[in-house]
Amino acid sequence: MSTEVVHESPSIKSASADYLSRVKAGDIGALPAILGLVVLCLVFGSLSDVFLTPGNFANLLTQAAAVIVIAMGLVFVLLLGEIDLSAGYASGVCGAVLVILVTNHSVAWYLALPVSIAVGMLLGYVLGTLVARVGIPSFVVTLAAFLAFQGLLLLLAGEGGTIRVEDKTILAVENSNLTPTLSWTFYLVGAAAYVLIGLNRINSRRKAGLKTELIKLWVIKTVSLLLITGGAVFALNLERSNNPQLVSLKGIPYVVPVILFLLVIGTFVLGRTAFGRHIYAVGGNAEAARRAGINVKRVRIAAFVICSGLSAIAGMIFASRQNSVSPTTGGSSTLLYAVGAAVIGGTSLFGGKGKMRDAILGGLVVAVIDNGMGLLGYAAGIKFIVTGLVLLVSAGVDAVSRRGGSTS
């Protein structure tokens, strides 16, 4: 019995061949979304002289934030091959709960926020139970919930009424920034952690005598990621106020660390825990997962709970951005943008394929189209059509690559 380990010396060539075979197997990764983002930025940057300013960049991030967070929750549900059409209004309902508690009942934000998240999780639990235990298709359950949550929000907000946000912390999320020094500290700590985790992983694989990822490729990826994010921090630290004597406006918006925190937690759960693995397994082949002893129903319910729970956080971001909660919070195109964001980022609508980062990449693409076309003076109608087409193309790429990936 031979237990020797095969040591192939990896090279850039074999790595790119690996990537190509993964593409053929239906796993296109993040490259299309990144390329799309770069192309869109170049196009809008050349057409509009406002697009590439630090002020607009910060604007873009705060515009995209809520949709990104909803999309992050949707990734969990989409991974199962299900959908949650009610996530947008769930964020509205939870945002309303938060603001009613804070504004009308003077509850501290750090108490009200967990309550609103718990409300979101409860809504998700109901949806998940109806899907997993009763067996109603998620499309129908969440379509019904879409309507019902809209009604709930209307009742909470009072017809035509808006509830103002006066809490400073909640307002700060979308409207204030880390100081430039704190921004750089945040960047350096994050970068150091990223590099250390990567090195540790390579090291432990090497110690176990396993094939390691190509070091050169890892270095290239890491350095370019750190350069891009470093550049972003630098740009955000520039003065972007029209009247710096009156108010200074610089640094990373508070919502960015919030999103990165969710990204880290979500990526960890999906990639490094048994629960995350089971989500992928249920999305890939529910029967195989069941036979492997996985409690499929519980996994399904948990995904809906996570999705609606994250929607509650998005609700807080909405409240912060709009300074209020109204009957349209989380409505109109929010949910569609969020689904679009996840799919454009590379998450499959057929289940079993997707990552947390997809929500961010796709969310940025959606926000860039919205923001860029707005700056160029296009009507909202054109923006919707273009975003719809981009979503269609992404879903098409997903469907075609999926067909190419199956061997049987």
Place this chain on the structure above:
Amino acid sequence: MSTPILSLRNIDKSFGPVNVLKGVNLDVYAGKVTALVGDNGAGKSTLIKCIAGIYTPESGDFVFEGEKVQIHGPRDATALGIEIVYQDLALCDNLDIVHNMFLGREVKKGPVLNETEMESLARKTLDGLSVRTVKSIRQTVASLSGGQRQTVAIARAVLWNSKVVILDEPTAALGVAQTEQVLNLVRRLADNGLGVVLISHNLNDVFEVADNIAALYLGTMAAQVDKNEVIPRQVIELITTGKSAGVEPSGVNA
């Protein structure tokens, strides 16, 4: 022959008024491949589901490694070291080979999956089975051929120091070359000391790889005989009529 690793004695199983298994005996030996043959409806699937703990027989004994045991659920069977590879492969296309082999039984370090440990163990198991056909064990199952998938499913069954592996028609959907590949693997499982039960409709496969043949006929064990003592025609007679000239009925002649 030596003592069987797994022995079934007088297994009875009914579904309502339908008596599916009537006093079935079966012996599985370590290091041997036992082929289980029989026509559709003879009770093959019911029998292995009884072994797997999915069904509980009304009466009869399981003797495992010389001791009488109770199997009341899939977990009992797994705990004894009995693994089943089902006909429709229970693999997730979107996960890689390592993930599939450890699905539902992940190795963890605290709350975190221990990927390096799992990959090493998977590699070791595949090497132990002399599997050389998969290039990288980090590729998704979607990119594998039918034979390679079957290989992964079998490797998954032997990963857990299992002692008896039951294969339900592992070659049913495969081409000639891949069938050969899988049959070689089945042979190697037995050579590594496992007791192997192979369910198959294909007598060529059976005669190529099995050491002894157990033929079910309408819920009774027509005979369990050494491969070298019978010719295919006799096995066909056992399958279709339940008896054959020159073969002892219910041949527990070990």
